[in-house]
Structures are given as structure tokens and as C-alpha cells.
Amino acid sequence: MGYTICFDFGSTYTKMAVLDLENAETAVTSRVPSTVKTDAVQGLKANLEIAAKYIGEEAVRSAHMLASSSAAGGLRMVVVGLTEKYSLLAGMNTALGAGARVIRSYYGILDDKKLEEIREANPSILLLCGGTDEGNVDRLWHNTEMLAGKRMVSCPVIYAGNKKIAQEVRTKFLQSGIECYLTDNIFPELDCLNAGPAQKVIHNIFMNRITGMRGMNEVRKYVGDIVMPTPAAVLRAGTLLAKGSGNDETGIGSCMLFDVGGATTDVYSFSDNLPKGMKAVGAPEPFAKRSVEGDLGLRSSAKSLFENARGFILKGHFSGSENKVEEMCVRRTRQEAFLPDNEEETALDQKLAEAAVYTSARRHCGRVENAYGKDSVLIQNGKNLTNVKTLIGTGGPIIFRKQPEKVLRMALRKPEEKELLLPEHADCFVDSRYLLFAAGLSAEENPGGAYQIAVNSLKRAGDG
Structure with a gap:
């Protein structure tokens, strides 16, 4: 054995x-x-x-x-696209799906101010994308000349845009002493997301450098x-859980996964983007999608979490205690190794975890325009998650909570939130042995065994 x-x-x-x-x-x-x-x-x-x-x-x-x-800080990337709802969104989904942390993103024409921001950000990789194949190249070439001509990046550049000028783009960067990797266009035509080739290049750079x-x-x-950034391993494990190993296992179906940490909250969704009578706009949404909220953490980001979800956190137990609660959050920001030592501090950690899931779920999901109108055309922006049946929690702030189910249920849509494309009901589980990263790493070696190990690690939230 x-x-x-x-x-x-x-x-x-x-x-x-x-x-x-x-x-x-x-x-x-x-x-x-x-x-x-x-x-x-x-x-x-x-x-x-x-x-x-x-x-x-x-x-x-x-x-x-x-x-x-x-x-x-993991794999730090900057994404530059041409349009906000198409190439930039496709680029963001590609980078996040590869396990990166997107520290800056831009669309349209780059100027000196944006270039200086990119230089100061000092990314590990820059992803340059935009334009369907055989489309207009003027703005793409402008951005290439700005990045290469002023030498504001010292990291490798991945070009995943209009293939018409791919070779010229690479030559321009190489002439400026900047590494440039060519890969297939991530958005070669409307309604087509082609993230796989670019993600392979991202992983290769990560492994080697x-x-x-x-x-x-x-x-x-x-x-x-x-082998890969940790978030990419978790994304692979979630895909395996949702779809099964391809043998006898059919998978658990559509699901969402929340990884709440001290600095960030990562949200993963695994489902087909079903418009259901709505008109979808923007770049196609991937089956496996990841978003990262860098202002929603329970320690180094506790103050920004409080600022983002002040009203939510101050409801109930902490009503009327705004200044005191803010001070407690500031203490967590300054002391990342902070551990609650009384009931009030423990209750606040519970509330912060709930706020992180509540807020991140609503940023991750899609929305419906005209949701409250009668006989109007419904427009879908973002990913439809209404068919999700399972919510999974991982990371200490969820796994070690006394009420993890209450934390996860914050992701569910409330009756008055008609515009949100979130599920109304779902079963809740926790990654009890923190094995999803390992299942993702080993999925290629033995998908059947990795799938079963991931399933066995899931414990229904609320079980003793």
C-alpha cells in the first residue's frame, strides 16, 4: 500500500x-x-x-x-482588459480560477496614473487580455506599448487577447526585457470563456518561479x-465534489464553498449558469468560480469587515455598542494571533464570521435587473446560483465555530431580496478535517479516491 x-x-x-x-x-x-x-x-x-x-x-x-x-500573500496578479463586463470579467475569472489574488484590475485605455499604480503594486504576473479574435486591435496595442514602452512592469506578462497581434505583442515586451507568454484568447468570441490554457500558463509560472x-x-x-496555489487546489476539489470523479460517483451537485480567514474570505461556486427565462449580459460565467474579498477577514481585516457590515454586526446582541464593538475589531486587526477569552469576544467572532459570509455571498452572486417590475424583460448580470443545494464551510473561523450552520445560512437569499441570484434553501456542511486542499492536489493522481476522501471530510453542520 x-x-x-x-x-x-x-x-x-x-x-x-x-x-x-x-x-x-x-x-x-x-x-x-x-x-x-x-x-x-x-x-x-x-x-x-x-x-x-x-x-x-x-x-x-x-x-x-x-x-x-x-x-x-499567494500568487499576486494584475489583470488588464478592454471592457468591464466582457474581457476584464473574463480575465478576473481566469486569474481567480487559477488561484491568484487579483491586487489590481483595469479596463479600457491605460494611462500614466494606472501604470504607476501597477508599478507600485509589484505583481507576480500581469494578465493582458481583450478583444475577440480578429476584432479591433488599436486599444490592445496602445496598452501593450504603454506597458512595454515605459517598462513599468518587472514581472512576467501573459498575453491572452486577440490572436491577430499576439506575436507582435510578445516581440514588443521581449524588446523591453520583459518576459511574455502567449496563450489562447480567453474570450475568443462572444459567449465563449476559454480560461483553461491561460490558467495552465499561470500554474507553470507559479511552479517554476x-x-x-x-x-x-x-x-x-x-x-x-x-504544484499550485492553495485556492486552485480547493477549486479543483470543489469541482470534483460537484461533478464526481467520472466513475460511479455522480457528485453532490451544485454547491458553494466559503473559506473564511483572518485576512480574506474566499467564495467558490460550482454550478451551471442558468438564465431561466432571463437575458444574460456580460462575459460567460464559469462552472467553477472563485472570488476573493480582501476586506472581509476576522483578524487583520476585522476593522474593514466592521466598516462594510456595520449595520449587520450591530443587530441583536451588540445593539447600542457601536464604539465598543469597533474597538474590539481594531484590537483584532492589531493582534492577528488574538483568541477570544470571554463570552462576549466569542460572540463577536461568531457575528463577524456571519457577516463575512453574508457580505461575500452577495458580492459573489449575480443579480436581476427589473426584478420588481411587472411584464418587463429580466436582465441577468453575473452568475445564477439559485440552483445551489449545498453550502460548505472551511477555514478555522467556520470549522471551529459552535454554530457553523448559522454562519453558512447567511449565504441564503431572504424573501425580500428578489434581485439576488442566491439559493433560498440549502444543506450545510463543514470540511471537518480540512482535507479539501489535499483532495484537490491528489485529484489527478486518483480522482475516485480523492473524491471519496473529500466527501468523507464533509460533516453536516450542527451535528455533534
Whole structure:
């Protein structure tokens, strides 16, 4: 029997899952404080010592090892498109689906101010896209000349726009000493999203160049390259859960997944975008979609979470305590390792988690225009999630809550929110052993085993 050992290098913890994919069993999971800022291999070795106690040193030595990483802010990208609802949206979905954190996004004509913002952002990768194949190229070429001519980027550029000028774009960047990778147009024609080729290029650059970790050379001796960013592994696991492995498993169907953390809240949805009698506008929405809310976290982003959801948070228990609650949130922002030590602080963490899910779900979903009108044409903007039947929570702020079901149910549409394309009813589960990243990493090796491991990690929220 051979084992697959999966690692996730995060900024707070280095996590491990030892899997027996053949029998769809998890031998052991563990996490140790992250050492990515000093020497990443130390956290890896500490986990391997734990693994050896359960499966033996020989089994550890012969195991297949895989790894993902979200350390040092993960994969930081800038996306530049031409139109907000078409090429930019397609580019954002492509980058986020590859596991990136989009730190800046622009559409239209680039100017000096935007170039300076891009330079200051210092991204890991810039994705340049826009234009259907054989369409007009003037604005695309302008943006190329601005980026290359003024040399405001030092990172690799991926060009995924109109194929008519692809070679000229690459030559222009190379002449300026900027790496440029060509891939298929992500929006080759209306109603067609082609994200796969660009996402493969993003992953290849990530594997070969970007880790944000010290001690990576030693880590490679154990695991090889970091296979993908952690969010990409979770996205792959969610797709596997929704669709099944392609064998006998049919999957759990359409679902949403919420990963609430200290700095961000990631939202994933896995469903077909069904207009249902509505006219959809904008770029096509992918089956597997991810959004990242950098102002909705329970620690370093607690103050901005409070500012975004002040009214929601101050309802009920915290009514009339605005100044006090704001101070409590500021304390969390300043002390990222903060742990609640009384009932009031615990209650606030619960409320913040609820606010993060409530707000992020409404940013992630699509909307209906003219939802309250009679006999008017309904226009769908964004993704239709009304057919979602399952909500899944992962990340400590959900998994370790006493009321995780209450947190997840904040994603459901309320009767008065007719314009929101969210589900009204859904079953709620938590990733009880934090195995979704490992299922995503191992899905290519053994999809059937990875699927069953992911399913086995799901525990109905509210169960004892």
C-alpha cells in the first residue's frame, strides 16, 4: 500500500494530510506553526515526523508527496482588459480560477496614473487580455506599448487577447526585457470563456518561479515543485465534489464553498449558469468560480469587515455598542494571533464570521435587473446560483465555530431580496478535517479516491 502525502504551506500553518487513495482513507492530518518566513523545510520536517509515528519511516520515504502554497500573500496578479463586463470579467475569472489574488484590475485605455499604480503594486504576473479574435486591435496595442514602452512592469506578462497581434505583442515586451507568454484568447468570441490554457500558463509560472518561501530548494528535495496555489487546489476539489470523479460517483451537485480567514474570505461556486427565462449580459460565467474579498477577514481585516457590515454586526446582541464593538475589531486587526477569552469576544467572532459570509455571498452572486417590475424583460448580470443545494464551510473561523450552520445560512437569499441570484434553501456542511486542499492536489493522481476522501471530510453542520 502506497501513501500520498499532501502539504499546504500557509503563512500561519504548514498543514499535512497523509492519504491512502487506493482505499480512500486518511491516515493522519496535522498542522504545525508555519516556518515559511525563516526556513520552510522545518515545518515540512515537523509534519513528516508526525506522519512517521502513524505509518512508519519507510512508508514516509516511499510516499508520493504533493504541495500547495498560499504563503507570502499567494500568487499576486494584475489583470488588464478592454471592457468591464466582457474581457476584464473574463480575465478576473481566469486569474481567480487559477488561484491568484487579483491586487489590481483595469479596463479600457491605460494611462500614466494606472501604470504607476501597477508599478507600485509589484505583481507576480500581469494578465493582458481583450478583444475577440480578429476584432479591433488599436486599444490592445496602445496598452501593450504603454506597458512595454515605459517598462513599468518587472514581472512576467501573459498575453491572452486577440490572436491577430499576439506575436507582435510578445516581440514588443521581449524588446523591453520583459518576459511574455502567449496563450489562447480567453474570450475568443462572444459567449465563449476559454480560461483553461491561460490558467495552465499561470500554474507553470507559479511552479517554476513563485513561492514566497525561504528554504524552497530543500523543500523541493522532498516534494518537487509546489504544484499550485492553495485556492486552485480547493477549486479543483470543489469541482470534483460537484461533478464526481467520472466513475460511479455522480457528485453532490451544485454547491458553494466559503473559506473564511483572518485576512480574506474566499467564495467558490460550482454550478451551471442558468438564465431561466432571463437575458444574460456580460462575459460567460464559469462552472467553477472563485472570488476573493480582501476586506472581509476576522483578524487583520476585522476593522474593514466592521466598516462594510456595520449595520449587520450591530443587530441583536451588540445593539447600542457601536464604539465598543469597533474597538474590539481594531484590537483584532492589531493582534492577528488574538483568541477570544470571554463570552462576549466569542460572540463577536461568531457575528463577524456571519457577516463575512453574508457580505461575500452577495458580492459573489449575480443579480436581476427589473426584478420588481411587472411584464418587463429580466436582465441577468453575473452568475445564477439559485440552483445551489449545498453550502460548505472551511477555514478555522467556520470549522471551529459552535454554530457553523448559522454562519453558512447567511449565504441564503431572504424573501425580500428578489434581485439576488442566491439559493433560498440549502444543506450545510463543514470540511471537518480540512482535507479539501489535499483532495484537490491528489485529484489527478486518483480522482475516485480523492473524491471519496473529500466527501468523507464533509460533516453536516450542527451535528455533534
